[in-house]
Amino acid sequence: MFDTFIWDFDGTLFDTYPMIVQGYLQSLNDYGIKSTKEEVYQLLKEHSSKAIAEKYQLNFSDLSKKAKIHEENITNFSPKSFSGTQEVLEKIVANQKTNMILTHRRQDSTKMLLEKEELASFVKEIVGPENRFPRKPNPASLDYLLKKYSLNPKKTVMIGDRALDVDAGKNAGVYTIFFDNENLLTNIQADYRVTSIKEIEKFV
Known part of the structure; x- marks a missing residue:
């Protein structure tokens, strides 16, 4: 076809979402923002990672870089x-x-x-x-x-x-x-x- x-x-x-969600949760925590796995996951699935930055009025590029670093340091999930x-x-x-x-x-x-x-x-x-x-x-x-x-x-x-x-x-x-x-x-x-x-x- x-x-x-x-x-x-x-x-x-x-x-890969469990790893991605954890990366963003840890990044938000760096800014002193508390969120939940459910909220971050819903934003990612319905929209995109950019929506997370917009919701919390953060710079998307900076948030994304932080999340990638945290994600790469997660060793308990393959x-x-x-x-x-x-x-x-x-x-x-x-x-x-x-x-x-x-x-x-x-x-x-x-x-x-x-x-x-x-x-x-x-x-x-x-x-x-x-x-x-x-x-x-x-x-x-x-x-x-x-x-x-x-x-x-x-x-x-x-x-x-x-x-x-x-x-x-x-x-x-x-x-x-x-x-x-x-x-x-x-x-x-x-x-x-x-x-x-x-x-x-x-x-x-």
Whole structure:
């Protein structure tokens, strides 16, 4: 059905949110702000990390840097891919189709987590903050991939767990799949909705 699968990383391919939430909680604490896991998680899922900075009237860049440092120092949590990730990525490549990743996570961190589970070879390109594109839902990063690889938008799909992933796909004119493993956000207007990574096999 699709030839190119462009994946978000955090919360889509890998369950990294416990680590991300903890990083932001510790960062907020640095500012003397007390929040909860539930509140930070809801802001991340419904909106983005920028929404956390806006809620507490903090500089987003500074807060984000602090959160990344705290996140990297967390040693009691090792992120794992969601069930079915390897099988789906492998099937896509076996069918001579392509996986790419579009993430706000640094490329070296993304690649390290992929390599831990021997998944890196299934991914053709990782676009991260190093590429200096505007953050999703701005379509610039997707437009870059479409142009670089001469992708057909009608054969390309953006897969993510948040509205900003879906909106980025829509803004770039590609199809969208919303990964909703928790049934947390019911108002996301994606072309397709799945509750497990394994379901994406039907789009290969």
